[in-house]
Amino acid sequence: MADGSNLPKAAQLKILRLEDAEQQAQTLISSTVRRIGELERVIMNNPDGDRRGAIREEIALLCERRDEHTDRHRSFCDVNAAIRRYLEMLPANAVLSDAKRIKVRPKAGESFHDAVDRVRREIAGLVSERFRVAQAGLPKEEIQARARDWVAQCAKTARPRITATHNEFAISFDVFDERASVPLHDMAAIMAFLYPERFLKRIDEIIDQMPKPTLAMSAEQKAKRLRDIKDRLFGCEVEEEGLISLAEEQGQTIDRRPTADPRAILGLVVDRHSATAA
CATH class of the missing domain: 1.20.20 (F1FO ATP Synthase)
Incomplete structure (x- = not known):
């Protein structure tokens, strides 16, 4: 390619x-x-x-x-x-096609440079928003839900092994802390098995004391918001390239951004799914 x-x-x-x-x-x-x-x-x-x-x-x-x-x-x-x-x-078998060319014009009273600067300010705003959303913390409810899942998983792994034969009876917790440099029982897992409700109550108390993030979003909300920003950002870059190309047709040169999406500069549609299926 x-x-x-x-x-x-x-x-x-x-x-x-x-x-x-x-x-x-x-x-x-x-x-x-x-x-x-x-x-x-x-x-x-x-x-x-x-x-x-x-x-x-x-x-x-x-x-x-x-x-x-x-x-x-x-x-x-x-x-x-x-x-x-x-x-x-790009994969060698990626399916490539020309994107539909959009019609762009500077707004009333704008020069081409003014129009490109306006679009680039919007791009900068979206990049800043993308960073802010990517750094967003989880809401307390989701943290608590994940804590419950974690405790439930710990309880499963800490289930004791019971040995009962005609001449032997023993109960052992064969769960060890993988982070320890020497063999140590994973006390959190054992507590999750023995006292799940009391364990969760103490964890919830700690979660309540955690500082609230400036922006809190669930994983699903974050993924959706990032997809929306990605689509809007690409749309702005397509508009930016359209204005630059139109300016060139009229004898004006505006430098392109090296960080712009190559698909927007080339007017290219890339279908990776078809390539993978092939």
């Missing part, structure tokens, strides 16, 4: 254009550096010439342009490298 041979036509074309843009940026760097060198030699050969002031101003301007071209070239390199890494990680 690394060579992009299985990519649909529109995605292949986007990759070619990004590679061309990277090469053009490199060409601009080389030509600007060459021109700076030529002008510096003019001053060196004629340091007292009448044009030295104008030439120095032109060199300063060219140095600024060189830095701009360098930044742009680095941006294209980073984006293209991120796309290559993504394609290399």
Whole structure:
């Protein structure tokens, strides 16, 4: 998949254009550096010439342009490298297709740069929200439910072994703490077997004393919220790429983010389920 041979036509074309843009940026760097060198030699050969002031101003301007071209070239390199890494990680039999192109326009009074900045602020907000949700703690009720499951499981593992024969009777708890460096009985498991209700009551008291998290969500709520954020984030990145591409069609260049989803940049739909089934 690394060579992009299985990519649909529109995605292949986007990759070619990004590679061309990277090469053009490199060409601009080389030509600007060459021109700076030529002008510096003019001053060196004629340091007292009448044009030295104008030439120095032109060199300063060219140095600024060189830095701009360098930044742009680095941006294209980073984006293209991120796309290559993504394609290399795709299964060889992944089913790829072109995404339906959406129509995007800047809002009234917005330039393309303004529109992209607005979408990127929304993206930053979603990334921040995703981190906050991922760090969300469990509500007390779910912690208590998990504590009950844990105690019930401990009680099962701590069930004693009873030996009763014609000449022997013995009861032993053959459950040991795996974290201990020497063999020690797992007292928590034994307590869970002998006094489950009293054990749970003490655990609930400890849970009640725990600090409340800033954001509390059940595992199901968290998973649903993260899926929603993921979908909204991808939608924003598709809009961002649409605005950047439209700006390019009108002769304006806006740097892409190397962290943007390669699928959004390429307009690519990846069906991994079909690949797995195949």
